[in-house]
Amino acid sequence: MTVTAPDHGVLFDTSEPQPAKPRRRSARNRRGARGWVIVALLVVVALLMIFPFWLALINAFKPPAEYIENGPIGIPTQLDFTALIEFWTGVDxxxxxxxxxxxxxxxxxxxxxxxxxxxxxxxxxxxxxxxxxxxxxxxxxxxxxxxxxxxxxxxxxxxxxxxxxxxxxxxxxxxxxxxxxxxxxxxxxxxxxxxxxxxxxxxxxxxxxxxxxxxxxxxxxxxxxxxxxxxxxxxxxxxxxxxxxxxxxxxxxxxxxxxxxxxxxxxxxxxxxxxxxxxxxxxxxxxxxxxxxxxxxxxxxx
The missing domain is CATH 1.10.3720.10 (MetI-like)
Incomplete structure (x- = not known):
């Protein structure tokens, strides 16, 4: 509520002050979003680095027939240690x-x-x-x-x-x-x-x-x-x-x-x-x- 007087303009304002806009919260949200983007990129890079080791792990114990049927990315349904044993003993x-x-x-x-x-x-x-x-x-x-x-x-x-x-x-x-x-x-x-x-x-x-x-x-x-x-x-x-x-x-x-x-x-x-x-x-x-x-x-x- 605003009180005015003739020929004198506004004397005083009795209305309640409006709260300030939350600038800190928006800046904090931007930093939080930037952090999540960085974490997502790091996860992608980590997966790309782990992927060759994962291929070596699943294909080392995969039977040759199953490799031909499902390819290198397929998960083996049974473990076959023949290739590992032959390599280990064959090269001393x-x-x-x-x-x-x-x-x-x-x-x-x-x-x-x-x-x-x-x-x-x-x-x-x-x-x-x-x-x-x-x-x-x-x-x-x-x-x-x-x-x-x-x-x-x-x-x-x-x-x-x-x-x-x-x-x-x-x-x-x-x-x-x-x-x-x-x-x-x-x-x-x-x-x-x-x-x-x-x-x-x-x-x-x-x-x-x-x-x-x-x-x-x-x-x-x-x-x-x-x-x-x-x-x-x-x-x-x-x-x-x-x-x-x-x-x-x-x-x-x-x-x-x-x-x-x-x-x-x-x-x-x-x-x-x-x-x-x-x-x-x-x-x-x-x-x-x-x-x-x-x-x-x-x-x-x-």
Whole structure:
């Protein structure tokens, strides 16, 4: 209700004030809709990534006649382990699996140790030309293996490490430690110097500081590196293919690559071989995913 006076216009307004429009609610709704769109896109991407593994899983245990009848996408009505058993025994997969475990585990541990020692000297030692040294390490990591394979082949042959697991372990450990050194140097570059000075005043040597102070604090980051190094080495194909020609020293990836042409006419056997090759890496990732996520979270918080 509005009260007016003659020749004076409006004196005062007795009507109740109207509530303001809910702008915050509309902005919140837009953010919520945007979040649902992002979640939907992530679900689609996850399904596309899982789809090849799903095909390998259902076709590895599918009878050949049922594969011809229903195609690769059809769900098998009965489980047939014949293709998997024939592949496992035909290529001596136990030996190939053992070789991959030895190579991948040794490379992961050795590369992590080399990365820690190099990063300790570069990040904490603060040597001259630190930035240029890290640039060289990063350049070494980005060089493709095809450009290095000939000198590595000649060197391994001359020192007697050609066609041996030790030769592949040493080469891959040195190559992958370049990335580990670059990553750990950035972490150790921001290491609290007060802790190190206090340890030096107490008479601790450099080795003792590394073992009792630096190593425990960088253990989550080292766990991430070990996980990455293991998976990268497990999936590496080109270097083991050139450096391990004999069947007794072949890894899983090389065995799968050599047998792909043999099993092209039998899709179920090829699916069984693919499943046998990727299953150990998936198991390793599932077992260490908590360690991996904890190391990434601690690095982000730091």
């Amino acid at each position: 997969f136990n030996q190939k699996l053992l070789n991959s475990v030895i190579v991948s585990g040794s490379v992961a541990l050795l590369a992590a140790a080399l990365s820690l020692l190099s990063a300790y000297a570069i990040g904490i030692g603060r040597i001259k030309g630190r930035v240029w040294i890290l640039a060289v390490f990063m350049l070494a990591f980005t060089i493709p293996q095809e450009a290095l394979i000939y000198p590595l082949f000649m060197l391994a042959r001359d020192v007697g490490l050609y066609d041996t697991l030790l030769g592949v372990i040493l080469i891959l450990a040195v190559l992958q430690s370049a990335f580990g050194t670059y990553m750990l140097s950035s972490v150790l570059g921001s290491f609290p110097m007060e802790v190190l000075e206090a340890a030096r005043l107490d008479g601790a040597s450099r080795i003792r500081i590394l073992w009792h102070i630096v190593l425990p604090l960088t253990r989550p980051t080292l766990a991430v590196l070990v996980t990455f190094f293991f998976i990268w080495t497990w999936n590496d194909f080109f270097l083991p293919l050139i450096m391990l020609p004999s069947s007794a020293n072949q890894t899983v990836s090389v065995a799968l690559g050599a047998l792909s042409g043999q099993y092209t006419s039998d899709p179920t056997a090829l699916a069984a071989a693919s499943l046998a090759g990727i299953l150990p890496a998936i198991i390793f990732f599932v077992l260490f995913q908590r360690t991996l996520m904890r190391g990434v979270t601690l690095g982000a918080v730091k």
